[in-house]
Amino acid sequence: MSFTSKISFENLSSFQNIRISSGKNLILFTKVDKELCLDEWDYYLNFLPEFLQKDIIKYYRWQDRQNTLFGKLLIYAGYYMIYNRKIDFNNYSKSxxxxxxxxNIGFEFNISHSGEMVVCAFSKEKVGIDIEQIIDIDIECFNSVFxxxxxxxIKSKKGFKFYEYWxxxxxxxxxxxxxxxxxxxxIRIMRDYVSYKDIKWFKEKIIFxxxxxxxxxxVKSVKSDIIEVKF
Structure with missing residues (x-):
């Protein structure tokens, strides 16, 4: 993996187009560490269609509202960086x-957020991404999932091993x-991949x-360009 650069959401048009292909993904991330003022909130919310706005404002906590908002805006940013044009969210849905x-957008995407971090992965293949804030937990509460x-x-190595597997x-x-x-x-954790019903999923580990x-x-040996988007 390579942390290539940072880019401002306001300057997406100035960024050289990113090419994604089999084995080459794009991961965008942003840090949501403060509540937006009303003007900022309205500005960013209006990049999305009304039906997505309604879905976002249903959340009670501002952190949840903003994490959800910026997750959608990372899709916006990724699409712009790949195609150099704005995305039409009207065909956005949930399974x-x-x-x-x-x-019909030419790639797969997946969003995750935890604490102050929001990440979004883009790939030509099926893709999944998960991020977790590293905190002290009682791992005994999770033994049934491993x-x-x-x-x-996990118990012998401690440290990051729980979060790596989870x-x-x-x-x-x-x-x-x-x-x-x-x-x-x-879902079984192997040395170089994760398996479910004999299907292999190759993993890429990232620490923020x-x-x-x-x-x-x-796809084996997948590599990602990892870019921070500043709002």
Whole structure:
């Protein structure tokens, strides 16, 4: 992976177009560390169509509203960086299991957020991404979602190992798009990939300060351009 650059959302047109291909993904991220003032909120919200605005303002906490807003704006930014034109969100929808999707845009995407971080992955293949803030937790509460071997390794190595395994499983769930109907315990962590029903998902690990992120793809040796979008 390579952290290539930062770009301002206001200057998307000045950025050289990004090419995504089999084995070459794009990951955009942003940090949401303060509440927007009313003028800023209205400005960014109006980049989206009314039906998405209504979905966003339903959230009670400002952090949830803004994380959801900036997740959509990362889709906007990624599309602009790939095609050098604005996206039409009118074909945006969610699957029966709640996975965001858009038809006929030439790529797959997936969004995740945790704490102050929002990430969005773009790929020509199916893609899943999950990010988690690294905090002190009681890992015993999660033993049912790991195999016995996975849980032994988590307990013996501690540190990032829980988040490495957890985000890998969650990323596969999101890539497949079956939501909570897919048991995490049936997703197996292997050395170089994650498997579910004999299908391999190759993982890319990313660490942002105190956040652990995993991006998965059916393509081996996937590499991503990782770019921060500043709002």
């Amino acid at each position: 029966a299991y709640g996975k965001p999707q858009m038809e 195999t016995s071997d996975e849980f032994k390794e 985000t890998a499983k969650e990323a596969v769930v999101k890539a497949i798009g079956l939501g909570l109907s897919l048991p995490l315990s049936e 300060d105190n956040y652990f992120c995993t991006n998965v793809s059916p």
